Amino acid sequence: MTGVQLHSVEVDGQTVAYRQAGKGPALVLLHGFLCDSRCWRPQLSHLSDQFRVVAWDAPGAGSSSDPPDTFTTASYVHCLAGFLDTIGVERAHILGLSWGGILAQEFYRLYAERFRSLVLADTYAGWRGSLPETVWKERLESCLQDASGPSEALVAKFVPGVFTDAAPHHLRAAFSAIVSEFHPAGFRLMSLSSAEVDTRDLLPSIGVPTLVLWGDDDRRSPLSVAELFHAAIPGAELAIISNAGHLSNMERPDVFNGHVRRFCLSA
Numbered sequence: 001m002t003g004v005q006l007h008s009v010e011v012d013g014q015t016v017a018y019r020q021a022g023k024g025p026a027l028v029l030l031h032g033f034l035c036d037s038r039c040w041r042p043q044l045s046h047l048s049d050q051f052r053v054v055a056w057d058a059p060g061a062g063s064s065s066d067p068p069d070t071f072t073t074a075s076y077v078h079c080l081a082g083f084l085d086t087i088g089v090e091r092a093h094i095l096g097l098s099w100g101g102i103l104a105q106e107f108y109r110l111y112a113e114r115f116r117s118l119v120l121a122d123t124y125a126g127w128r129g130s131l132p133e134t135v136w137k138e139r140l141e142s143c144l145q146d147a148s149g150p151s152e153a154l155v156a157k158f159v160p161g162v163f164t165d166a167a168p169h170h171l172r173a174a175f176s177a178i179v180s181e182f183h184p185a186g187f188r189l190m191s192l193s194s195a196e197v198d199t200r201d202l203l204p205s206i207g208v209p210t211l212v213l214w215g216d217d218d219r220r221s222p223l224s225v226a227e228l229f230h231a232a233i234p235g236a237e238l239a240i241i242s243n244a245g246h247l248s249n250m251e252r253p254d255v256f257n258g259h260v261r262r263f264c265l266s267a
Contacts, residue, residue: 004044006037006063011082017063018056018087022048025116026089027264029055030080032098032247033143033190034158034179036062039097042253047261051093056083058103060186069185073193077106084114093264095119097249098221099190102126105199108206117209117267119260120229122218122246126197130225136195143191151180162246164217171250203232209267210236213259215244215251237263 008017019037021044029040037044037055044053057064059071059079067075080103084092093116096104101123108115127136146154155176163172210233214226223240230238239259244252 004041008063009083009086011079011086014059014067014079015065016056016059016079016083016086018054018083019044020052020054020087021045022050022052024051025264026092027051027053027260028084028089028092028094029053030094030096030100030103031055031058031061032100033061033187033194034154034182035098035100035247036064036178038062038178039175039247039250043249043257043260046253046257050261051264052089054087054089054092056080058100058186058190060183060189062181066183066185067189069189071189073103073106073197074110076103076193077110080107081111081114090114091116093117093119093267095121095260096123097121098123098246099194102194102197102199105202105206106197108208109199109202112207115208117211117264118206119211119213119263121213121256122215122221122248124194124221124225125199125203125228127195129198129200130221130228140191140195144188147184147187147191151182154182155179161219163251164215164243164245166243167245167251175247175250200228200232203229204234206233206236209263211259211263212236212238213241213248213256214238215241215246215248217244218246218248220246239263 040055124130
């Protein structure tokens with residue numbers, strides 16, 4: 001999927017890079033921190049037969065420009081809305097993984113009319129909404145320190161925990177290459193965003209078809225978090241992917257894609 005061309009547009013002073021493939025209803029993919037659109041290669045390749053699949057590089061990630069230090073979660077939300085306006089996407093199936101799932105929830109808070117459906121994969125109701133206080137505070141402190149360190153140390157620390165022990169070497173190598181090109185500014189901002197948000201008040205009001213999609217061996221956001229989403233969002237469906245970690249879309253792409261395809265076509 002290296003052949004999916006990288007495009008870019010200007011949105012409110014930000015250069016936003018993105019990849020897209022296919023035609024049909026829009027399926028917008030929102031990556032986590034330390035990731036970019038390259039993490040969605042299996043989805044761009046295999047879901048583009050029935051959907052217009054769009055994967056952005058959030059400001060501060062991939063080939064997009066770094067936003068100012070004043071960028072907040074709301075800034076990301078409005079930038080996403082402007083990005084979709086610019087590329088001509090009015091309504092879409094919105095799929096967010098990890099920090100991208102936090103962004104998707106806050107996007108729903110302000111732009112619910114733009115959703116055909118919502119897929120929340122291996123994410124959080126914000127760290128403070130899903131993790132014990134001591135855990136999310138320690139995680140934030142660690143991330144802010146790591147953002148100032150060398151990429152090699154970050155790769156060694158972060159990559160092993162997002163896959164199962166059985167994940168093949170080539171998958172770890174591919175993700176390590178992406179993490180090694182992280183943007184310190186973007187990593188700091190997305191870490192702060194993850195920690196500041198608590199969407200628990202929002203979940204009962206989500207009124208679009210919602211799929212909660214989770215790896216059964218997610219060590220960063222455990223299944224108990226998925227169960228919280230399933231219980232709190234009216235009519236939400238819970239699908240658990242066996243033998244998958246936090247990046248279930250990369251580790252078990254066939255199963256992940258199958259759930260997304262079935263759900264979005266029925267939504």
